[in-house]
Amino acid sequence: MTPSSGADTTRARRDMLGQRLLMLAVALGLLGAVAASFATLGIDFGALLGAEALRSMAGFVAEFFPPDLRPGFLRKLGEAALQTLAVSAAGSLLAVAGGALLALPAAGRFGLGARLAARLALNLLRSVPELVWAALMVLAAGLGPFAGALALALHTSGVLGRLFAEALENSPATPERALVEAGAGRVVAFAWGRLPLVAAQCLAYSLYRWEMNIRMAAVLGFVGAGGLGQLLYFHLSLFHQRQAASVLLAMFVLVLAVDAASQRLRRGLAPAWG
Structure with a gap:
């Protein structure tokens, strides 16, 4: 040695x-x-x-057992579950659009000034919890599911925008640069050289946040945003424990169904996007 x-x-x-x-x-x-x-x-x-x-x-x-499984109450549960699903889906779709729009400047594609402004907007959106956004949206838009969808969209836009921007920054720039040098426009080069590299990852982020928004949409009902959460708050406040147990069971089934559907969708689209 x-x-x-x-x-x-x-x-x-x-x-x-x-x-x-x-x-x-x-x-x-x-x-x-x-x-x-x-x-x-x-x-x-x-x-x-x-x-x-x-x-x-x-x-x-x-006191929560056995759950209330009467047909009339189950029908009410089904309507509330569909409302919760609609709130989460609408909020998530709006968030995907808003996050994608903010992710492009946040990834530095429009200069330093736009990057700093977009990062500040994303930080502001996601730093405010969904319940606080819901309380503000209830004051602005009134009680109901629309306020819940807006609250989810605002907070989730900040989360998805940050994730989309990081995915764009971490993806290799060589394919896009090669298309630009070959004479393609910047939009075409981005659509064919950069976007396919991050599409599967962004889809996974979006579906995961939708699963989270299902649970959060149920919670937002406590501040008047409708759906299963509002039904749960109503029965808990009246000490209707059996009905509350049925609502909790409906939340569990809804989350399981959405989780299974998103996993199947991810597996189906993964081969197409590599």
């Missing part, structure tokens, strides 16, 4: 030891933060897990 190789080995061991010490320090810091969080919250685990508390929780859960 030469002196240089021995020095390299010693340096590598020193670097590895430094990395391990750093990881240990980070882990200890996280554990300390968790312990400090529990100490700050002052949670009384004795009262939470006591016999009386467990009996109360068991009694509360028992």
